Amino acid sequence: MANLAPILLVEDNPRDLExxxxxxxxxxxANEIVIARDxxxxxDYLYQRGPHADRAEGDPAVVLLDLKxxxxxxxxxxxxxxxxAARRQIPVVMLTSSREERDLVxxxxxxxNAFVIKPVDFNAFFEAIQDLGMFWAILNEPPPRGxxxx
Numbered sequence: 001m002a003n004l005a006p007i008l009l010v011e012d013n014p015r016d017l018e019x020x021x022x023x024x025x026x027x028x029x030a031n032e033i034v035i036a037r038d039x040x041x042x043x044d045y046l047y048q049r050g051p052h053a054d055r056a057e058g059d060p061a062v063v064l065l066d067l068k069x070x071x072x073x074x075x076x077x078x079x080x081x082x083x084x085a086a087r088r089q090i091p092v093v094m095l096t097s098s099r100e101e102r103d104l105v106x107x108x109x110x111x112x113n114a115f116v117i118k119p120v121d122f123n124a125f126f127e128a129i130q131d132l133g134m135f136w137a138i139l140n141e142p143p144p145r146g147x148x149x150x
């Protein structure tokens with residue numbers, strides 16, 4: 001089996017983090033789940049710096065990104081990734097409780113691949129995360145490594 005790219009989960013809310021991890025676990029994905037609890041930590045992971053300087057090479061299969069984050073917010077993380085030729089092909093899914101139209105519009109302007117509003121209902125939230133995990137980690141076919149990175 002080929003090495004599976006990890007899923008980068010960027011979430012600062014302990015309850016949402018726990019529910020997301022439980023839902024992804026129930027999918028029985030073989031992908032490692034890497035957790036970042038703020039935007040700065042997510043960027044450190046993506047750019048292999050700080051505590052992530054020695055991590056294995058390669059991009060995550062997907063970044064599940066909360067919008068409202070400490071240190072560096074989700075929109076700033078998204079903009080950094082999508083304006084970087086070496087990383088812009090990393091799929092980024094905004095996973096947020098924000099229902100503000102400006103957040104939706106700005107996310108798409110910056111190049112988000114999907115914008116998912118976290119359902120309030122526990123079962124709906126669980127199902128949404130499972131669907132996201134299955135699609136981005138299993139079903140989605142990413143471009144070949146290094147393609148269109150100039």
